[in-house]
Amino acid sequence: MCDTIAATGSATADGTTLFGKNSDREPNEAQNLCHIPGQKHGSGASVKCTYITIPQAARTNAVLLSKPFWMWGAEMGVNEHGLAIGNEAVFTRVPYEKQPALTGMDLVRLALERAATAQSAVHIITDLIAAFGQGGNCGYEHNLFYHNSFLLADPGSVWVLESAGRHWAAKKVDGIYAISNKITIESNWNLASEDLVSFAVQKGWCRSAEDFSFARCYSDFLYTKFSSSEHRRARAMTLLNASRGRLGIADFFAILRDHGDVSPGSFRPDQGLMQSQICNHAGWGPIRISQTTGSLVSRLTSGSSTHFATGTAAPCTSLFKPIWVDTPMVPDKLPAGEAFDSKCLFWQHEMLHRSVLKDYHQAMRFITPRRNELEADLLKQAVAASESHLSERQSIVNQAFEKAGSLANECRVALKSLSVVKPQGYLFSRVWRKWNRAAGLPDLYR
Secondary structure, X not given: OOEEEEEOHHHEOOOOEEEEEEEEEOOOOOEEEEEEOOEEOOOOOEEEOOOOEXXXXXXXXXXXXXXXXXXXXXXXXXXXXXXXEEEEEEOEOOOOEOOOOEOXXXXXXXXXXXXOOHHHHHHHXXXXXXXXXXXXXXXXXXXXXXXXXXXXXXXXXXXXXXXXXXXXXXXXXOOXXXXXXXXXXXXXXXXEOOOHHHHXXXXXXXXXXXXXXXXXXXXXXXXXXXXXXXXXXXXXXXXXXXXOOOEXXXXXXXXXXXXXXXXXXXXXXXXXXXXXOOOOOOXXXXXXXXXXXXXXXXXXXXXXXXXXXXXXXXXXXXXXEEEOOOOOOHHXXXXXXXXXXXXXXXXXXXXXXXXXXXXXXXXXXXXXXXXXXXXXXXXXXXXXXXXXXXXXXHHHHHHHHHHHHHHHHHHHXXXXXXXXOOOOOHHHHHHHHHXXXXXXXXXXOO
């Protein structure tokens, strides 16, 4: 399960568009940051997506993606024009296409590579859905089929696009918006598929056009309910509203790290069978198999948009590092795969993240002030240098990833000497031992 948020200039402190997303996948489903340069393609060229091959565009934009290691597509990303897109799984009454088709992640990458604005990306995605459908298994170790919603943002606008099979609706947003594994559009939209309403009436999901609600008519009640999407979206909207008119990048960091309306120090990731928060932690229980495995926040401007990515799981334990579409980084050359590799950014951080889980509260008391101090300094540097020459921005990126690695190592070493005050529960530690063995991580529970 995932959460995506955005704010237009009317809701932010400096008038820029802000975008953010947490990508929730399975705990061992490593997610990589990767830069892909813009390219020209010859007539008749094709592109192999996750499951199917489709015609390639004549030119593709340069993109920065955060993507599961085994997929062609991306959970979220940005392009050279300052367009940012994130997708969410939504569960609907329309049958899923289980045969090979375009995944929601494929659609994110295809739109980023082909569009310059949020509205043009809406048209590209809906045209692709009409031509090729959306479907195929989107799970890693567990099969999972779903449809998709998208939050799309550029320097001047934000759009939300929600779909059920080949049916869809899209609307332009002013102010704030959040999506979270549920259809949110009711009866007001700017664009929609031709048969959106008539199909629902034909199926008996509503009596007439006057009775139509996209969310009510098309949603699968059970799956939507158990996704905790209503709770997480309401929480995101509450937090966005609390700072409306003065929202900044740091506010988006805080929202993506949110564990709900709990008192400081009381959150425990090992509690609950159905616990699901914006900063999501996997655990024991039939529906707690999702973990936030990557996070992204973007400040979208007409010049050089600035982005902050973790490239690692659990944003509460991670550092948001500045990055631009034209600034490659060392982790690009060492992408993570299905097994633990100490040279890869994602797996390096898992050594810290999974150590934190042994006594979350005690560990975070040590990590948080150090993380916040470094992050604030990097944020200040990045915003000041957003229009600077490539060489200066590249230097900031290189130093950020180096400092983040040093901080993670420092924290991991320090945690070994901290006494465990509130140990994790037995069932929680048991399931994490299982995931650790499956990934080949060193034993963290001796």
